[in-house]
Amino acid sequence: MKAIEVTNLKKSFGAFQAVRDASFMADSGEVLGLLGPNGAGKSTTISMLSGLLMPTGGDASIMGHSVTKDPEAAKKSLGVVPQDVALYPDLSARENLVFWGKMYGLRGAGLSSRVDEVLEIIGLTDRQKDHVGRFSGGMKRRVNIGAALLHKPDVVIMDEPTVGIDPQSRRHILDNVKELNQQGMTVLYTTHYMEEAAELSHHIAIMDKGRVIAYGTHDALIKMIGEQTRIDLTLNAEAEKVLDAWRAIEGVAGIDATDGKVTALVDDSNRVLPRLFDAASKANVRITSVGIQEPNLETVFLHLTGRALRD
Amino acid sequence: MKIIDIAFKDLTRSFRSAFAIGMMVVAPLMLTGLIYFAFGSMTSGDVSMTAIKVGVVNADQLPPESVLDAPIGDNIRSMFFDESVESWITASDYPDETSARTAVDRQEIGVAVMIPQNFTERYLSGEQDVQVLIVSDPTLSIGPAVVEDMVTMMVDAVAGGGVAIQTVMERLEANGIQPDSSQFPSWIERYGNWYRDFQRDLFHHPDKAALVLVAPPAGDAQTTAPLAQMMGLTMAGQMIFFAFFTGGNSMMSILREEEEGTLARLFTTPTSRTSILTGKFMAVFLTVILQGLVLMVAGRLAFGIQWGSPGSVVLALIAQVVAASGLGILLISFVKSTKQGGPVLGGGLTILGMLGGLFTMNIPGGMPEAFNAIGNFIPQGWVLKGWRLALDGAAAGELLLPFMVTVAMGIVMFSIGVVMFRRRFA
Ligand SMILES: Nc1ncnc2c1ncn2[C@@H]1O[C@H](COP(=O)(O)OP(=O)(O)OP(=O)(O)O)[C@@H](O)[C@H]1O
Numbered sequence: 003m004k005a006i007e008v009t010n011l012k013k014s015f016g017a018f019q020a021v022r023d024a025s026f027m028a029d030s031g032e033v034l035g036l037l038g039p040n041g042a043g044k045s046t047t048i049s050m051l052s053g054l055l056m057p058t059g060g061d062a063s064i065m066g067h068s069v070t071k072d073p074e075a076a077k078k079s080l081g082v083v084p085q086d087v088a089l090y091p092d093l094s095a096r097e098n099l100v101f102w103g104k105m106y107g108l109r110g111a112g113l114s115s116r117v118d119e120v121l122e123i124i125g126l127t128d129r130q131k132d133h134v135g136r137f138s139g140g141m142k143r144r145v146n147i148g149a150a151l152l153h154k155p156d157v158v159i160m161d162e163p164t165v166g167i168d169p170q171s172r173r174h175i176l177d178n179v180k181e182l183n184q185q186g187m188t189v190l191y192t193t194h195y196m197e198e199a200a201e202l203s204h205h206i207a208i209m210d211k212g213r214v215i216a217y218g219t220h221d222a223l224i225k226m227i228g229e230q231t232r233i234d235l236t237l238n239a240e241a242e243k244v245l246d247a248w249r250a251i252e253g254v255a256g257i258d259a260t261d262g263k264v265t266a267l268v269d270d271s272n273r274v275l276p277r278l279f280d281a282a283s284k285a286n287v288r289i290t291s292v293g294i295q296e297p298n299l300e301t302v303f304l305h306l307t308g309r310a311l312r313d
Numbered sequence: 314m315k316i317i318d319i320a321f322k323d324l325t326r327s328f329r330s331a332f333a334i335g336m337m338v339v340a341p342l343m344l345t346g347l348i349y350f351a352f353g354s355m356t357s358g359d360v361s362m363t364a365i366k367v368g369v370v371n372a373d374q375l376p377p378e379s380v381l382d383a384p385i386g387d388n389i390r391s392m393f394f395d396e397s398v399e400s401w402i403t404a405s406d407y408p409d410e411t412s413a414r415t416a417v418d419r420q421e422i423g424v425a426v427m428i429p430q431n432f433t434e435r436y437l438s439g440e441q442d443v444q445v446l447i448v449s450d451p452t453l454s455i456g457p458a459v460v461e462d463m464v465t466m467m468v469d470a471v472a473g474g475g476v477a478i479q480t481v482m483e484r485l486e487a488n489g490i491q492p493d494s495s496q497f498p499s500w501i502e503r504y505g506n507w508y509r510d511f512q513r514d515l516f517h518h519p520d521k522a523a524l525v526l527v528a529p530p531a532g533d534a535q536t537t538a539p540l541a542q543m544m545g546l547t548m549a550g551q552m553i554f555f556a557f558f559t560g561g562n563s564m565m566s567i568l569r570e571e572e573e574g575t576l577a578r579l580f581t582t583p584t585s586r587t588s589i590l591t592g593k594f595m596a597v598f599l600t601v602i603l604q605g606l607v608l609m610v611a612g613r614l615a616f617g618i619q620w621g622s623p624g625s626v627v628l629a630l631i632a633q634v635v636a637a638s639g640l641g642i643l644l645i646s647f648v649k650s651t652k653q654g655g656p657v658l659g660g661g662l663t664i665l666g667m668l669g670g671l672f673t674m675n676i677p678g679g680m681p682e683a684f685n686a687i688g689n690f691i692p693q694g695w696v697l698k699g700w701r702l703a704l705d706g707a708a709a710g711e712l713l714l715p716f717m718v719t720v721a722m723g724i725v726m727f728s729i730g731v732v733m734f735r736r737r738f739a
Pocket residue numbers: 015018020038039040041042043044045046047085194
């Protein structure tokens with residue numbers, strides 16, 4: 003049995019198809035990264051997994067329980083960390099955790115000692131009596147995660163848990179994820195930061211425009227595009243002046259320009275780079291900076307979609 | 314069990330909210346207290362309240378081509394300068410925020426009310442964070458709360474009037490009737506005037522209140538305790554008004570939870586949607602019950618009010634709780650967001666309260682028949698009938714009619730509200 007299994011999941015809002023076709027799976031005890039740009043359909047997919055939205059097509063299961071046919075059982079095996087902090091600002095950290103624990107059916111001494119443990123995990127034992135409304139963004143996000151861990155779920159889903167927080171809290175959260183995973187929890191981790199997906203995940207599903215366009219281990223995804231290297235360029239002029247000339251150069255597999263920044267995907271940077279400069283000179287364009295990036299998930303995304311995976 | 318957990322959590326949150334407590338308990342007691350003191354000073358001459366010193370900074374202007382003939386800021390300002398409040402509010406103008414804040418720091422004034430530039434334009438355009446700023450002397454407690462409630466009610470009422478006119482327009486147009494837009498200014502003006510007068514009654518014109526008392530009913534030999542009786546009715550009116558407000562405000566927590574994301578989070582837990590909704594409804598009933606009990610005890614202690622025989626008091630209170638919770642749940646089930654909820658509650662309940670006779674029961678000689686007839690269709694009116702009987706010392710049996718009518722109204726409103734909420738969330 004797979005811990006998470008998503009099969010041809012679909013969701014439309016009226017005529018708009020937010021999720022067109024999503025399939026991926028996670029074995030028990032692994033971290034699955036769901037990577038995609040803004041609006042890719044990640045949160046919509048997660049909402050269907052957590053029983054908030056009814057799929058328009060396909061199905062998904064958590065620990066073998068279908069989210070459409072047996073949602074109660076699926077919810078019991080699942081802890082959900084919503085993308086936006088969902089806590090009661092006028093209750094203390096402890097009161098919040100106690101309340102959410104009760105919603106998962108915990109009571110009495112068992113609940114109280116589990117709350118102590120979770121406070122320890124998220125590093126807020128000292129601040130447990132303070133109202134969540136007075137916490138910093140990073141601390142709120144930690145409580146937001148803690149509230150999903152109380153019932154020791156088999157599967158935890160985290161929707162972009164590190165967006166917009168300080169590096170220290172971010173580190174804390176990433177370490178938490180690894181720790182929980184080592185204890186045997188299966189984690190579905192959504193992000194649009196490719197470094198996070200690369201650091202944490204055993205398998206990665208890349209999502210774009212409502213579709214899962216690639217699924218596999220980090221290394222397998224990189225191999226898929228061969229040995230292509232990414233080159234980032236900044237210009238002193240409009241990229242349009244030279245873009246077509248660059249596209250025609252042999253060894254340029256893809257090229258994309260946004261806000262004066264050009265990103266090219268090339269087979270062999272040593273061979274291609276001088277030609278890029280030649281073409282720029284001919285078009286009277288000056289290259290003001292160059293960056294070379296060995297293959298990574300960013301390059302995979304560029305390769306698959308022709309667009310950069312930028313925030 | 315989870316139902317109780319959800320209800321208890323809501324109660325905890327209400328009791329931590331200064332606004333909720335202000336509207337639930339402080340405002341009705343304060344308003345009753347003002348009349349009490351006004352009467353006391355008229356009769357004995359030595360009981361008096363220290364006036365609250367309010368500084369007003371009004372930087373609001375009328376936006377170009379506005380249909381209003383004065384900016385909202387002027388209305389808010391005039392509330393504090395109105396002769397109806399001069400016995401307990403001494404107001405003065407300040408040119409800018411700095412000077413007003415300095416005056417608060419020096420304790421020259423207790424509260425500064427600051428109306429920002431272009432308040433009217435920004436407020437009417439639905440801008441989220443435009444608001445009247447209230448700065449108060451931290452050593453004062455009650456005064457600033459009352460001032461804040463006055464500003465909130467005024468602003469909500471203006472917005473409520475705007476919303477109402479807009480809705481009527483849309484309805485008319487949807488039905489193919491072209492409304493005559495040249496009428497707008499006069500409508501808004503009429504509404505504004507009505508509201509100003511109403512405000513005077515709500516924050517009780519002490520002279521008027523005193524007049525009611527000083528003019529004894531003809532052949533008053535049988536009036537045993539006119540003060541206690543009048544206080545009882547006045548307090549009942551305030552209690553009813555704010556009980557309905559509390560019902561709506563407690564139910565509004567579901568919209569707040571929807572906006573805070575905690576409602577969606579609740580739906581991800583293995584808790585049925587029926588349990589979640591039931592917990593929220595239960596919190597509304599419990600809050601209104603608690604509020605009623607607190608106000609009754611406080612009224613007894615502070616003003617010596619004899620609420621009536623135990624049996625009739627229980628019936629009157631149950632009727633109040635069922636009706637106030639039912640109407641609160643019904644009203645909020647039509648509202649999309651907390652931003653809409655404030656004006657709907659403020660405006661809607663004010664109008665219903667007025668029609669139900671909550672602010673006019675001490676008028677000597679009573680109100681015209683036609684007005685009293687309207688009260689027969691208003692839940693507040695029936696709750697008031699119950700309390701009037703209880704306060705007059707009627708036996709429980711005499712309350713059965715108002716009790717049954719009110720509870721029936723409450724149950725109908727509650728049921729419609731439940732259906733609406735289930736359609737929306739379950
Ligand atoms: N309730 C809804 N009604 C209509 N459209 C919706 C609704 N929810 C989401 N969408 C649309 O579906 C698309 C996918 O949204 P979703 O929130 O799933 O993206 P995401 O990958 O989580 O993006 P982000 O990284 O910004 O969180 C977006 O275009 C969004 O506007």
